[in-house]
Amino acid sequence: MAYDKFSTLTSTAVPLPIENVDTDQIIPARFLKATERMGFGDNLFRDWRYNQDNTPKADFILNDSKYNGKILVGGHNFGSGSSREHAAWAVYDYGFRVVVSSFFADIFRGNCLNIGVLPVQVSADFLQKIFDVLEKDPKIELKVNLPEQKITLLATGESESFDINDYKKNNMTNGFDDIDYLLNIKKDIQEFAKTRPF
Amino acid sequence: MSAKKTLFDKVWDSHVVHQIENGPDVLFIDRHMVHEVTSPVAFLGLKNRGIGVLHPEKTFATADHNTPTTNQHLPVADPLSANQLKMLEENANEHGISYWGLGHEKNGIVHVVGPEYGITVPGATIVCGDSHTSTHGAFGAIAFGIGTSEVEMVLATECIMQPKAKRMRINVTGELQFGVTSKDVALFIISQLTTSGATGYFVEYAGDVFKSMTMEGRMTVCNLSIEMGARGGMIAPDETTFHYIKDREFTPKGAAWDKAMEYWQTLYTEPGAIFDKELTFDGSLIEPMITYGTNPGMGMGISKDIPTSDMVQGGASTYKKSLQYMKFGEGDSMIGKPIDFVFLGSCTNGRIEDFRAFASIVKGRKKADNVTVWLVPGSHKVEKAIKEEGILAIINEAGFELREPGCSACLAMNDDKVPPGKLAVSTSNRNFEGRQGPGSRTLLASPLVAAAAAVTGKVTDPRELMQKEMA
Numbered sequence: 104m105a106y107d108k109f110s111t112l113t114s115t116a117v118p119l120p121i122e123n124v125d126t127d128q129i130i131p132a133r134f135l136k137a138t139e140r141m142g143f144g145d146n147l148f149r150d151w152r153y154n155q156d157n158t159p160k161a162d163f164i165l166n167d168s169k170y171n172g173k174i175l176v177g178g179h180n181f182g183s184g185s186s187r188e189h190a191a192w193a194v195y196d197y198g199f200r201v202v203v204s205s206f207f208a209d210i211f212r213g214n215c216l217n218i219g220v221l222p223v224q225v226s227a228d229f230l231q232k233i234f235d236v237l238e239k240d241p242k243i244e245l246k247v248n249l250p251e252q253k254i255t256l257l258a259t260g261e262s263e264s265f266d267i268n269d270y271k272k273n274n275m276t277n278g279f280d281d282i283d284y285l286l287n288i289k290k291d292i293q294e295f296a297k298t299r300p301f
Numbered sequence: 302m303s304a305k306k307t308l309f310d311k312v313w314d315s316h317v318v319h320q321i322e323n324g325p326d327v328l329f330i331d332r333h334m335v336h337e338v339t340s341p342v343a344f345l346g347l348k349n350r351g352i353g354v355l356h357p358e359k360t361f362a363t364a365d366h367n368t369p370t371t372n373q374h375l376p377v378a379d380p381l382s383a384n385q386l387k388m389l390e391e392n393a394n395e396h397g398i399s400y401w402g403l404g405h406e407k408n409g410i411v412h413v414v415g416p417e418y419g420i421t422v423p424g425a426t427i428v429c430g431d432s433h434t435s436t437h438g439a440f441g442a443i444a445f446g447i448g449t450s451e452v453e454m455v456l457a458t459e460c461i462m463q464p465k466a467k468r469m470r471i472n473v474t475g476e477l478q479f480g481v482t483s484k485d486v487a488l489f490i491i492s493q494l495t496t497s498g499a500t501g502y503f504v505e506y507a508g509d510v511f512k513s514m515t516m517e518g519r520m521t522v523c524n525l526s527i528e529m530g531a532r533g534g535m536i537a538p539d540e541t542t543f544h545y546i547k548d549r550e551f552t553p554k555g556a557a558w559d560k561a562m563e564y565w566q567t568l569y570t571e572p573g574a575i576f577d578k579e580l581t582f583d584g585s586l587i588e589p590m591i592t593y594g595t596n597p598g599m600g601m602g603i604s605k606d607i608p609t610s611d612m613v614q615g616g617a618s619t620y621k622k623s624l625q626y627m628k629f630g631e632g633d634s635m636i637g638k639p640i641d642f643v644f645l646g647s648c649t650n651g652r653i654e655d656f657r658a659f660a661s662i663v664k665g666r667k668k669a670d671n672v673t674v675w676l677v678p679g680s681h682k683v684e685k686a687i688k689e690e691g692i693l694a695i696i697n698e699a700g701f702e703l704r705e706p707g708c709s710a711c712l713a714m715n716d717d718k719v720p721p722g723k724l725a726v727s728t729s730n731r732n733f734e735g736r737q738g739p740g741s742r743t744l745l746a747s748p749l750v751a752a753a754a755a756v757t758g759k760v761t762d763p764r765e766l767m768q769k770e771m772a
Contacts, residue, residue, distance in 0.1 A: 123497070127734070132712040135366075136385055138388050150739055178616070184733060188449040189449075207500075209500055270325060270462075282454050282457050285327065291319060292327075292458055300560070301331065
């Protein structure tokens with residue numbers, strides 16, 4: 104499925120300074136029963152966000168009206184665990200377009216890129232700066248510039264560059280889709296398939 | 302002079318259809334395993350594109366994540382689960398894919414049935430919308446979990462776009478102590494590397510400990526590769542591997558077998574090949590392991606005390622939050638902690654060998670009154686073997702019942718949920734907060750540790766129970 108084009112984004116951000124945030128927290132398994140990609144944002148961080156009686160937990164960041172925006176900032180090793188793309192869907196469906204962390208789990212990072220959420224990996228120091236600044240002032244904005252591969256903390260002007268391979272960058276910038284790419288080389292794939300012994 | 306190749310290089314390079322400069326490789330996939338939870342949106346994607354499945358004969362579907370583990374002959378009561386199962390059946394039928402649904406004799410957990418029926422072979426590339434696909438690497442295959450967009454990609458094109466991972470080799474040398482299993486080896490390695498220590502790498506396991514392991518043991522180790530962040534894990538195929546796969550339903554036969562064997566025997570890391578990272582551990586130092594926190598890296602020898610926050614890598618606040626969730630204190634001993642639930646099963650430890658291990662401890666003993674115990678075979682084939690080998694009689698005699706196959710309480714998508722606050726010893730793969738049910742608390746361990754907990758009602762070093770029998 105082709106997705107939204109992404110170029111630059113300037114937004115406030117939601118800080119989640121917890122390490123090893125796993126996909127079972129992002130979207131618990133009991134919410135994976137849908138057969139369409141709809142409504143996952145409602146259950147993003149379900150068990151951190153709501154009590155068992157479905158009342159919001161006042162101390163969780165998504166329930167704090169001071170914090171909002173299209174950028175989620177998480178601690179080291181964000182998205183570890185399962186391959187469920189539903190985790191990335193939940194992040195997207197809630198309204199986030201960028202996740203910032205000092206380290207991402209592999210499959211989660213790939214899933215984000217495949218659905219149009221940009222994972223931005225920064226240094227541990229820069230991540231801490233973002234957390235510190237956001238803690239003091241929730242209105243501070245971050246600017247994410249994909250063409251220049253740069254993230255800037257607008258309050259201080261400090262910035263860092265981030266990595267993304269040219270192919271994925273081109274896809275995200277233009278809203279291109281992997282499957283379209285592969286369907287265009289289908290003949291090569293079919294020729295290759297003939298060489299496989301089993 | 303050509304560079305020496307690793308096992309991973311050999312298998313990966315032979316599947317590259319196309320290389321994209323400063324981008325991913327287009328990798329051909331030999332086997333695609335599909336289950337009900339991560340596939341419906343992928344099939345919907347095909348429909349929206351107006352295309353079909355390129356290689357239905359390389360695609361296999363089984364129902365496992367959502368299925369009940371009792372009364373499987375009845376209609377599934379949960380309407381959402383029932384709908385997902387129905388969708389998978391319809392999608393499989395529409396596209397000509399083999400479907401091993403509920404009640405089918407080959408039904409079971411995707412990573413248990415794949416190897417059982419010889420779908421898993423050395424040198425193959427295998428993917429599934431499930432992170433524990435790394436299990437199949439035990440056969441010298443490249444196997445890894447993928448997201449739903451990628452499931453659609455593989456259905457549509459039999460290819461995946463992935464950058465080639467870095468290479469890591471983990472050697473475990475020497476001989477394991479009495480009472481130490483493949484699960485303990487894996488939990489030990491993860492405790493050393495943390496849950497992100499192998500992110501970005503594909504791991505090859507080497508050394509005497511893996512050489513002397515059964516295929517079941519190797520599957521447990523490779524299964525848990527993802528828990529240290531690795532893309533996957535693999536072990537070079539050897540006589541143990543070839544013996545296991547020979548004459549299974551989908552493995553090559555006759556001349557095709559001989560030809561395949563010629564190739565499979567080339568699948569090893571050449572001496573002098575370079576790894577981006579290499580680690581070596583002494584296997585004789587590993588104890589039976591248990592986890593105490595909320596990720597699989599938070600594990601230790603069962604006789605040890607929970608580390609204090611100043612001793613661990615990473616942030617102290619996350620560590621404290623984790624122990625607070627578990628209701629444990631820094632410096633606590635795990636031995637003697639009362640247990641509410643025991644779960645034996647999952648793609649990690651739901652194979653026949655795991656039930657043999659469990660039975661070896663509960664034989665002649667009785668289930669502790671304070672524990673609820675779920676014994677869930679990984680497949681009907683495992684279930685059949687449990688009955689045929691007399692294991693069912695042993696566990697029934699000890700007061701336990703056997704359930705029907707499925708993923709069950711590993712991820713608690715069905716009714717097998719550990720209630721809030723309750724403590725479970727589980728042979729599965731993840732102890733994340735709420736993994737086994739909202740508010741549940743999980744201790745990951747081997748089938749031996751699970752059995753010891755099931756008969757004593759508390760965390761118990763299984764070697765104590767085993768030594769008695771040896772005397």
